[in-house]
Amino acid sequence: xxxxxxxxxxxxxxxxxxxxxxxxxxxxxxxxxxxxxxxxxxxxxxxxxxxxxxxxxxxxxxxxxxxxxxxxxxxxxxxxxxxxxxxxxxxxxxxxxxxxxxxxxxxxxxxxxxxxxxxxxxxxxxxxxxxxxxxxxxxxxxxxxxxxxxxxxxxxxxxxxxxxxxxxxxxxxxxxxxxxxxxxxxxxxxxxxxxxxxxxxxxxxxxxxxxxxxxxxxxxxxxxxxxxxxxxxxxxxxxxxxxxxxxxxxxxxxxxxxxxxxxxxxxxxxxxxxxxxxxxxxxxxxxxxxxxxxxxxxxxxxxxxxxxxxxxxxxxxxxxxxxxxxxxxxxxxxxx
Amino acid sequence: xxxxxxxxxxxxxxxxxxxxxxxxxxxxxxxxxxxxxxxxxxxxxxxxxxxxxxxxxxxxxxxxxxxxxxxxxxxxxxxxxxxxxxxxxxxxxxxxxxxxxxxxxxxxxxxxxxxxxxxxxxxxxxxxxxxxxxxxxxxxxxxxxxxxxxxxxxxxxxxxxxxxxxxxxxxxxxxxxxxxxxxxxxxxxxxxxxxxxxxxxxxxx
Numbered sequence: 202x203x204x205x206x207x208x209x210x211x212x213x214x215x216x217x218x219x220x221x222x223x224x225x226x227x228x229x230x231x232x233x234x235x236x237x238x239x240x241x242x243x244x245x246x247x248x249x250x251x252x253x254x255x256x257x258x259x260x261x262x263x264x265x266x267x268x269x270x271x272x273x274x275x276x277x278x279x280x281x282x283x284x285x286x287x288x289x290x291x292x293x294x295x296x297x298x299x300x301x302x303x304x305x306x307x308x309x310x311x312x313x314x315x316x317x318x319x320x321x322x323x324x325x326x327x328x329x330x331x332x333x334x335x336x337x338x339x340x341x342x343x344x345x346x347x348x349x350x351x352x353x354x355x356x357x358x359x360x361x362x363x364x365x366x367x368x369x370x371x372x373x374x375x376x377x378x379x380x381x382x383x384x385x386x387x388x389x390x391x392x393x394x395x396x397x398x399x400x401x402x403x404x405x406x407x408x409x410x411x412x413x414x415x416x417x418x419x420x421x422x423x424x425x426x427x428x429x430x431x432x433x434x435x436x437x438x439x440x441x442x443x444x445x446x447x448x449x450x451x452x453x454x455x456x457x458x459x460x461x462x463x464x465x466x467x468x469x470x471x472x473x474x475x476x477x478x479x480x481x482x483x484x485x486x487x488x489x490x491x492x493x494x495x496x497x498x499x500x501x502x503x504x505x506x507x508x509x510x511x512x513x514x515x516x517x518x519x520x521x522x523x524x525x526x527x528x529x530x531x532x533x534x535x536x537x
Numbered sequence: 538x539x540x541x542x543x544x545x546x547x548x549x550x551x552x553x554x555x556x557x558x559x560x561x562x563x564x565x566x567x568x569x570x571x572x573x574x575x576x577x578x579x580x581x582x583x584x585x586x587x588x589x590x591x592x593x594x595x596x597x598x599x600x601x602x603x604x605x606x607x608x609x610x611x612x613x614x615x616x617x618x619x620x621x622x623x624x625x626x627x628x629x630x631x632x633x634x635x636x637x638x639x640x641x642x643x644x645x646x647x648x649x650x651x652x653x654x655x656x657x658x659x660x661x662x663x664x665x666x667x668x669x670x671x672x673x674x675x676x677x678x679x680x681x682x683x684x685x686x687x688x689x690x691x692x693x694x695x696x697x698x699x700x701x702x703x704x705x706x707x708x709x710x711x712x713x714x715x716x717x718x719x720x721x722x723x724x725x726x727x728x729x730x731x732x733x734x735x736x737x738x739x740x741x742x
Binding site for chain 1: 587603604605607626627628631634637640641642643646647648650651695698702704712713714715716717718
């Protein structure tokens with residue numbers, strides 16, 4: 202690990218001021234916020250990230266940072282709430298089962314005690330060509346250097362949202378749940394109040410730019426709108442081993458039912474895309490339809506219509522479809 | 538115990554100045570204007586050691602650490618507590634598990650400077666002062682819940698927390714909530730048995 206200075210401000214204005222330095226992409230910023238550290242310190246040990254200053258934000262004063270509370274027509278999840286605390290919160294478990302499930306199915310008990318919600322949604326890809334600096338080709342790590350995954354070992358890589366520059370998979374779970382319940386993100390900067398689904402960017406020609414956050418802009422929390430039908434939500438995660446593994450395919454689903462027909466569906470896919478992926482075509486395919494295996498399959502076909510698999514990840518298309526069909530049919534059975 | 542790490546003397550300083558040479562070369566290569574100006578803070582050399590007060594197993598210890606020092610390395614190399622093990626050093630194996638304010642965390646992904654004021658408990662702090670083992674330690678022995686033993690301190694620290702969290706209602710739940718601790722000897726069935734025994738012994742099963 203390279204040398205860095207460590208500071209622990211109590212005032213968020215001081216923290217964001219220290220971190221507001223010009224950088225083409227967040228990963229290249231010499232000043233990084235330290236929350237749980239579970240991604241950052243890992244990537245610093247691997248020399249993928251080389252910050253010269255860490256700003257520990259766990260000491261920020263103001264209760265909203267690590268609070269879960271009802272706030273008007275929404276529930277507030279502070280950015281410094283740990284994954285474990287959010288998953289264990291009775292309000293979250295009751296009103297947003299998809300959120301609690303996405304958190305409990307992620308990482309390990311130790312990591313869930315450390316990792317914070319704000320950092321969780323910003324976790325970086327597990328692409329081996331990104332994480333191993335011996336590979337010279339990685340557009341996300343070294344812009345313009347190429348993508349070793351395109352004709353390399355790409356079993357774990359994305360089939361949706363890919364570009365010629367990058368096929369790295371977004372590895373998180375919680376982000377898909379946030380999309381399924383229409384969450385908004387709160388920040389210290391211009392992104393404040395926008396839909397969470399807008400936070401991440403497709404790789405396009407600049408995969409090193411992963412979100413719409415400005416330099417130094419910090420996520421302060423998430424606003425989960427209240428709607429009774431979000432209780433009819435579920436997170437299904439399929440992986441190589443039963444626990445403590447990233448998704449090969451996952452689906453976050455929330456269903457608003459009008460009798461046996463779908464009034465509204467919210468679907469986000471994980472493990473198969475370059476960013477937390479809202480499957481709008483699948484949602485549209487279900488509106489006004491009865492939900493059964495046939496309509497669920499049509500929705501899944503729509504979700505993966507634009508999939509672009511590579512040599513080793515072709516299985517993700519049928520697996521992703523089956524995962525979504527299962528998630529839809531299981532979610533339908535949840536009684537409100 | 539001498540709290541200064543002898544190896545951190547000349548060797549680490551040489552290592553530091555070498556890395557600064559690399560850092561200083563980046564703006565000189567003119568990779569990008571943004572990156573060059575962003576490198577400016579590096580010109581101010583970070584302090585080699587910063588003071589930190591750690592509370593470990595009920596004892597308060599003031600030491601100096603390089604900011605890069607993980608809690609795991611501070612425990613093992615500066616405080617002489619080598620019970621916490623370095624397996625992967627990347628947060629993937631659980632061998633380094635300790636308790637921070639009573640909750641299980643990975644000490645290899647925790648900076649020592651970041652835990653000032655928090656209570657750290659390691660495997661060395663579990664037994665009573667008279668040497669009586671913690672029920673979980675005894676349960677691991679009773680159930681032969683290890684072979685080589687390298688993952689065992691992490692397994693036990695994780696298991697103590699698992700019981701406290703109430704996640705021992707079934708074998709499946711124990712396996713799920715112990716999944717962050719890998720055992721290359723695959724002593725898993727006996728580990729589950731040990732956790733069950735300790736959970737019922739402490740009335741938390």
